[in-house]
Amino acid sequence: MTIEFAEIDVRPTLRAGGEPFEEIMKAVNTLAPGQGLRLLATFKPVPLFSVLGAKGYGHEERELEGGDWEVLFRPTSAAPAAQARPSAAQAADAADWPEPVQHLDNRDLDPPEPMVRILAATEAMAKGEVLSALLCREPTFLLPELAKRGHAWRGGFEPDGKSYQILVRVGAAAQA
């Protein structure tokens, strides 16, 4: 079966120092049923794999000349919740989490401002909602505070090793 791919190139946004997540999610939301997405980025967008995995898209990535990446997201026939993708453990792991309702880029903030913004944001969110944030280091003081407030979190360094992405699910510590 051939799949038609919509194309989105976020390399200009990334090179300008911008955060292309919203742009990508908009493109995903306009896809027709059965349509795939061809994404061009300056790095391998690992966090996106789990987010789109949760929306029912499988991924296939390859490095282009000059260090850029092309990722093909294809709709998978199975329902997202029933997916178990052994090839991408992280995607399977986050498959039960909904798409983040908020994205923060806290990489250029002085400590402890990144922590303040994340905690303030989670206080305003409903139970079960997910927040995604980019940081410039592992948030060691934030994690115990999230646990104390009953939030679940998943995080890790991105492939470039420079930014750390954390997903926080409000009030979900019990089931994490």
Added chain:
Amino acid sequence: MFGASLSRWSMSYFAAALLSLAAAEILMALGYGYPQAALQAPETLVLVHVVAIGWLSLLMCGALFQFVPVLVAQPLHSNTLPAPTLVLLVAGLASLILGFLQLAGQVDPALPFFAFAGALLGAGFALALWNLGRTLWAAQTLPMPAQFVVVGLASVGATVALGIIFALVLGGVATYGPFVELTATGLPLHVVAGLGGWLTFTAIGVSYRLLAMFMLAPELERRSTKAALYLGTAALALAFVGGVLAVLLRGNLAFVLLAAAGLGLVALALYGADVVHLYRARKRPRIELNSRMAAFALASLAACVVLIVVLLALGRLTDHVGAVVFLVVFGWLSGLGLAQLYKIVAFLTWLECYGPVIGKAQTPRVQDLVVEPRAIKWFGLYFIAVWAGTLALIAGYPPAFQACAAAMLIATGGIAAQLARTRRLSDVAAALRLPQGAKRPGLLFSHSHQT
């Protein structure tokens, strides 16, 4: 659970450390110890250990109990052990001082204070090493700053082991030939392992992360950083292992130390290049007091290197080793310690008091806990006094040195008062000070939220 919690006892360590610093400055202002007494006179040894153990080691231990968990993203192995550790270290220091006073004939020699000191300090440092070692061990990978800390911890082990040997020999407990030999000629090894390995190497490791963190500069894992780590470690290993062998086999100790110094100076130059890079690559144009004052401490370290090289070239290092050690201890180590303490106390106090209520109530910023323009004049006085004191030592004017020590004491008092105000939230606007759910921090103790 991952992540780091507040270290419960770090504030107690900082308070005990600052009291020791003030005590040492009072002694120097009164003309106790060097330069009025000889470098190896019991009075000078009292002074040196009040500074090295009472001030710098307690400061470093208190900082590491908080900072090692942050470095490796693991909770501290035990948040309880630091309390008995502190008691052992303080009691050990008191015994050591009494032991030195016995040497000077000022205290009745009936009680074996040197043996007590060896046992108490040995146990105290062993507990600290165990606690920090287990925390580091639990980490999957050690980032570069943590590797510096590991070398620093190995060095404190070496320093304390030699110190215990000295104490047992001086106390008349040990008469074993090689121990007596080490006590007679091994003092430089104890100083190098303590000041160079434990205090300087650990401070370098910690500074890599703190400077990057608070200036929003990239974390350095450059080739020069690795080279500084390896060369510095090689210098320390050569100085200590080679030095002990030279003492025991009656080899040329001066030659071994000179070779180690050569390696060490290259390592310091690489560190200097890294630090300049950190300041230049920072994303934050206006940096806070701690990073600005740290620059003066780093300049003092650079001045020490220049001084050592010049004195070596002139063949006068032995004459002025007191001045060099003074600048290393007060300009570099104490200067960096006081500068970072100013930020660390504010940060930890803020985290303890407002962390639990962020997002639930309006909270002040960390910078609302401090008034930098008020603190900066005390820091300025401190550094000027230290630099003038170094010149007074080199020029051989003891009264001028005493006056500088008195100025350092006043500056330290001013800085300590600022730290107490921060801890008490005195400078936070009343409306913001204690939002609902926030608890006022104790002066000397942190309520740890660790679960």
